[in-house]
Each structure stands twice: as structure tokens, then as C-alpha cells.
Amino acid sequence: MLLQVQDVTMRFGGLTAVDRVTFAAAAGQITALIGPNGAGKTTLFNCITGFYRPSGGAILLHPPGAETGAAPVALHRLAGHRIARAGVARTFQNIRLFPGMTALENLLVAQHNALMATTGWGIGAVLGLSRYPAAERAAVEKAKQWLQATQLLDRADDPAGALPYGAQRRLEIARAMCTSPDGPALLCLDEPAAGLNPRESEELAKLLLQIRAGGTSILLIEHDMGVVMRISDRVVVLDHGQRIADGPPAEVRADPRVIAAYLGEEEVE
Amino acid sequence: MGRTNPVAAVKDAALAALVAFGLFAMMVGLRTEIGPEGALVLRQRWGDVAILCGLVFLGRLLLTLWLGRRRVAASTKPGRWTARLQQAGRLFAPAMLAVALTLPVLSGGDRYILDLGILVLTYVMLGWGLNIVVGLAGLLDLGYVAFYGIGAYSYALLATEFGLSFWLCLPLAGILAAFWGVLLGFPVLRLRGDYLAIVTLAFGEIIRVVLLNWVSLTGGPNGIAGIPRPSFFGLPFSAAGGEGSFAGFFGLEPSPSHRVIFLYYLILGLALLTNWVTIRLRRQPLGRAWEALREDEIACRALGINVTVTKLSAFAIGAMFGGFAGAFFATRQAFVSPESFTFIESAIILAIVVLGGLGSQVGVAVAALVMIGGFEVFRDLGDYRMLVFGGAMVVIMVLRPRGLVGTRTPSIALGEKRAISGELVGEGHG
Numbered sequence A: 001m002l003l004q005v006q007d008v009t010m011r012f013g014g015l016t017a018v019d020r021v022t023f024a025a026a027a028g029q030i031t032a033l034i035g036p037n038g039a040g041k042t043t044l045f046n047c048i049t050g051f052y053r054p055s056g057g058a059i060l061l062h063p064p065g066a067e068t069g070a071a072p073v074a075l076h077r078l079a080g081h082r083i084a085r086a087g088v089a090r091t092f093q094n095i096r097l098f099p100g101m102t103a104l105e106n107l108l109v110a111q112h113n114a115l116m117a118t119t120g121w122g123i124g125a126v127l128g129l130s131r132y133p134a135a136e137r138a139a140v141e142k143a144k145q146w147l148q149a150t151q152l153l154d155r156a157d158d159p160a161g162a163l164p165y166g167a168q169r170r171l172e173i174a175r176a177m178c179t180s181p182d183g184p185a186l187l188c189l190d191e192p193a194a195g196l197n198p199r200e201s202e203e204l205a206k207l208l209l210q211i212r213a214g215g216t217s218i219l220l221i222e223h224d225m226g227v228v229m230r231i232s233d234r235v236v237v238l239d240h241g242q243r244i245a246d247g248p249p250a251e252v253r254a255d256p257r258v259i260a261a262y263l264g265e266e267e268v269e
Numbered sequence B: 001m002g003r004t005n006p007v008a009a010v011k012d013a014a015l016a017a018l019v020a021f022g023l024f025a026m027m028v029g030l031r032t033e034i035g036p037e038g039a040l041v042l043r044q045r046w047g048d049v050a051i052l053c054g055l056v057f058l059g060r061l062l063l064t065l066w067l068g069r070r071r072v073a074a075s076t077k078p079g080r081w082t083a084r085l086q087q088a089g090r091l092f093a094p095a096m097l098a099v100a101l102t103l104p105v106l107s108g109g110d111r112y113i114l115d116l117g118i119l120v121l122t123y124v125m126l127g128w129g130l131n132i133v134v135g136l137a138g139l140l141d142l143g144y145v146a147f148y149g150i151g152a153y154s155y156a157l158l159a160t161e162f163g164l165s166f167w168l169c170l171p172l173a174g175i176l177a178a179f180w181g182v183l184l185g186f187p188v189l190r191l192r193g194d195y196l197a198i199v200t201l202a203f204g205e206i207i208r209v210v211l212l213n214w215v216s217l218t219g220g221p222n223g224i225a226g227i228p229r230p231s232f233f234g235l236p237f238s239a240a241g242g243e244g245s246f247a248g249f250f251g252l253e254p255s256p257s258h259r260v261i262f263l264y265y266l267i268l269g270l271a272l273l274t275n276w277v278t279i280r281l282r283r284q285p286l287g288r289a290w291e292a293l294r295e296d297e298i299a300c301r302a303l304g305i306n307v308t309v310t311k312l313s314a315f316a317i318g319a320m321f322g323g324f325a326g327a328f329f330a331t332r333q334a335f336v337s338p339e340s341f342t343f344i345e346s347a348i349i350l351a352i353v354v355l356g357g358l359g360s361q362v363g364v365a366v367a368a369l370v371m372i373g374g375f376e377v378f379r380d381l382g383d384y385r386m387l388v389f390g391g392a393m394v395v396i397m398v399l400r401p402r403g404l405v406g407t408r409t410p411s412i413a414l415g416e417k418r419a420i421s422g423e424l425v426g427e428g429h430g
């Protein structure tokens, strides 16, 4: 068990966007979170990644390296910027890169905390007295490795805002993967295949499997059922803020409640 | 667009005349004068208004008919001469530096040129300092002059009350200004854009009003006089010369220009320090985090960057350089009063940064030279220089909305560093 979401509720005024949702994401797996538009998927993501404080419930992370019996990290109480340090990285439904910075710079900003620790409060590095140059070389190596994995190495010096759409999506994933020294424990992706053509979706699926093989578990919001059914180990379905199904892909796909929720939408096969 | 339809041109000109009427009706049409009995009388000058509106109508008509409605194209792409300037950048910046370093020799010790150089360099330094806050971190600060003032008063008070030397006061003034930068930073962290601008503007005014009213400490409107002039590492510049003075020690003819030259190199050194620190920081995690913050604050948070600390560090470091410049100002003038730290100073410094191009070190230096230098050189024009000046600024902002250097240079590259078009680069939201 990696992530435990327990009875999480999120209310906006009178609207309950997420209604006592409980599920768990296992370590080493791809867990998909699906549901019709407005089901509350992004809202739940925002609770997990610290952008919203849930109105109720708990979100617990069991870091993979921790010894058994150690207390889990209560993500719902952490300050926003500490979530990434706890090992949870994310991408956004509407891409949020640093458009005026190059692809390489985007990946270096992602390694900010690790790099900052080597600069001696910034002063050492300004004076040229610190371990910073070596650390920067290592960071550039890591960035190159992820640029390679996302097929962006030849665009490393291009501004992120000038990249084609599919490349921006991949760069955002690469950036999330750079946030922790050995890759984050959990990668949360909000509709990574949106706007991609079939060939790009295919490559994305491969990339996600590769990331899972590297030891990072994935929580995936996705409307492209082809991708979801093929790569997910487990699927959680939300509708109107409530969890209506939770199980292996084949089982969920046959669930009459899921079919009813998606009725009229072509995405279900 | 081709030929313009004459009816549309007449309509357009009529509209321009209408706008002109709206402006001139109050400004020219009505005039209060002191009448024969000493009372105010209202004189009406509709004839003049009619002539002015007619001129606007005709001018606009001719303009549209002759030129068509050719739009002036705004651009942030490297334009013809900025591209060249950037290509020559590797030569241009060192050339400017070389001129700056040799100015005392080039000018033959001309007092006027050196004083002008000191003034320009002070604004270059202030521009570079503010560039950290506005250009890199994207935080619109309209109260930057407050830190300049805090630095100046810190030096004035420390030197007159405790007799501390300039070289001790300089870091203290910077630290005090940085401290106040953090204090200002805390309440405004959550504010963005216009709100941030207004609160920082108010902060600038508060500092000035406090300086004005805390008479027992600051001397109020009378300011602080008799601030010790700087010495050359303990050797005073005295007109009489003699044993313990600068001229005496080096066996030179005593001359008042020694001090001016020393002050010139002092501010040059301080400005270059600002530039050096900024350039180094830009290539480091902190500087990259500032720029990332300007681009997208939410993404920064998702990457685990502590937005609060990063913003405060930008405020503090920007304020510190403002404080250094203030200490220099105090020692150069030997007198400080609240009048030197009005809002207009903040506006001028911000104008330098915006005209130069947010985040561009060379652009800011050129803008300071053109603005401050130009302003002084055209002193003969009297009040018209304001007009010329305002017009020039409008033209620059219409043609190059991102400033003289509207492009961004990446802080690191695997291959060759290529300038990034200003359209992609964020301006910050506050």
C-alpha cells in the first residue's frame, strides 16, 4: 500500500465535488481514476497534492523506503510545497510549464530543493565556494536522461512554450519525474493523453509502463479508455463526487453502474 | 489594406476631432483669470479650441489618406538593431564597461561629466537592484525608493551618531534595507499584480512620511546634514593636502577632483557588484526559482519550491542593493532629506527597468544611460524635455512593448544559448 485516501470530502460552498471517497493505490502499480466530466477527479487530485485542504477525511502516504510500523505521512496536513518533498509529484490538466524557460531549465527548476541544499544558502555558490558545480552537473545529467526518455533531447534548448503540444505533455511528465532524487514515490497525472494523436498516446502508454518499471507508482486520470484499460492495474470510478466502482479493469468495464454513468459517452468501448 | 475609403477616413478624422474637443474644451476653452477688481473671471476661448480641433481633423485625415491605415507593428522579437546589438552583445557590454572604467581619463577629469557619470551609475545600480524583484521574480514593486531611503538614512544616522566609517556602514545599510524588504514582503506575499503594486507604493510613501515626521531621529524636513564624506581607506580627501590626506600620502597635487573620481569608481564598483551577483544568481537554483515563479507560481508549488521563502529572498536581495545605493547617495551628498525619496524616484527606476527590458542587464544599463543621461543633456530644452521624454517613452513602448531587450537569454544550455522571444516569457502576476 502506498497511498490511502480515506473518506475524503471536498465541498465548495453548497457543492460537494468529492463525497466521502475511499480508495487505495498500491505500490508499484498504475491506478486509474476515471469518471464523466465534472465527477470530481481533478478536485480529488488537488486534495492529494496539497492544492486544496479537504473538508473532511484523511490522505496517508506510506513511503516505500520507510521501515514497517513507521507512521504514514498525512498529506492532508502538509503545506503545499512539502508534498513534492514527501515524494508525490503531479502534472496539470491544462499544462503548466514555464513557457519562457528552456526544456532543460524546466527540468533543473524541478530539482530546486536538491540543488539548493548544495549552494550554502546561495552565498557559497555566488562566491564559487560550494559543492554546487558538481551538483549542477549531476542535475543536468539527470535532466538529459529524462529528456532522452521523453524523446526531447534534441529540443533541450528550446523554450518550453514553443514546443508542440504533445512534447509539452511529455516534458511536464519529465519535470514531475525530476522532483525527487530517485524519482517520486507517486506520480499523479491529470489527463496526460488529452489532445494527443493515437501514435502519441501509444508512446505515452509505453512511457508510463517504463516509469512504473522504474519504481514509481502512478495515479492516472484519463478519458482515453484505450490507454486506461491497457496499462492500469486497478481502476477507480467516480461519478458526481462518489466512488461507484473499484477493481481490476476488466471487472470495472463490465460493471453496470459504470456503464450507466458513462451512458451516451462514446469513450466506453 | 490598400486604399482607404474616403468616407471612413472622414469619419475617423471626425472622431479624432471629437476626442480632441473633449480634451481641449477644458484645458484651452475655459480659463480663469484675475479680473480688474481682483475677482476671478472665466474667459472663454472657443475660437482657439475650434482651430485646434480643426488642425487635429485635418492632420488625421491627411494621415489616414496618405499612409492608409498602416498599423505600427509592435514586436518583441529581436528587432533589426536589437538583434545586431545582441550579436554585438559580447563586444557591446565589454565596450560599455571599458568606457565606464576609463571615463575619468577620457573626460580629462571634467567635473560635470564625472558627476553625470555618478548619477547615471547610481540609477544603473538601482535599476539592476529592482530588476531582481520585477524582472526576475516578477513582483511589481512601486515602492523601491523606500529601500534607497532606508539605506541613505541608515548611513547618515550611523555615521553622524556613532561615527562609524563608510566601509562599516555600507554593509549595515544593506542589511537594514534587506531586513525591511523582508518586513514588507511578509504582508504582501499573497497579493498579486495591481494589489501588490498599490501596497508597495503605499509602503514607499509610509517610509517617506515617517522620515518626514520623526523629527527627533531624522530631523524631519530639515534632513541630516554634515554626513562624513568618504575617505580613501582612512585617508581623507582634503583640499589643503598635507601629511595624513590622500594627496599627501600619494604625493599628488591636492585637487577636489580626487574625491569625485573616487566616488565615481565607488559607485561603479557597487553597480558592478550588483550586476555580478545578479548574473551569478541567475545561473543558480535561487535565480531559476525566481524566474520560474514569474512564469508560473502554481507549478512551482507542485515542484516543492517554497514560494514564500523564494519571494522574500527576492525582496530582500533587491532591497539590499537599494540600501547600498542609498548609503552611497548619502555619503556623496553629505546631506539627506525625505525630499530625495519621493514616489517619482520609484517611478523613474521602474521606468528604467521596463524600458530596458524586464530581466535584461544590458537593457537596463542602456535605459538608465539614455533616460538619466538624456534628461540631463537636454536640460536646455526647459519644460519641453518632459514632453520629448514622454514622447520617446511612448514610442519605445509602442514599438517594443517588452523594452529595448525584450528577449530572455537561457541560464544554461546543452548547445548554444539562443535568445527566447519575449512573447513566451511571462511578466509575472504579482
Ligand SMILES: Nc1ncnc2c1ncn2[C@@H]1O[C@H](COP(=O)(O)OP(=O)(O)OP(=O)(O)O)[C@@H](O)[C@H]1O
Binding pocket: A012, A015, A017, A035, A036, A037, A038, A039, A040, A041, A042, A043, A044, A093
Ligand atoms: N475551485 C472550485 N470552486 C467551485 N467549484 C469547483 C472548483 N473546482 C471544481 N469545482 C466543481 O467541482 C466539480 C468537479 O470538478 P472537477 O474539475 O474535479 O471535475 P473532473 O472530474 O476533473 O472533470 P473533467 O473530466 O472535466 O476534468 C465540478 O462541478 C466543478 O464545477
Ligand SMILES: [Mg+2]
Binding pocket: A041, A042, A043, A093
Ligand atoms: Mg479534471
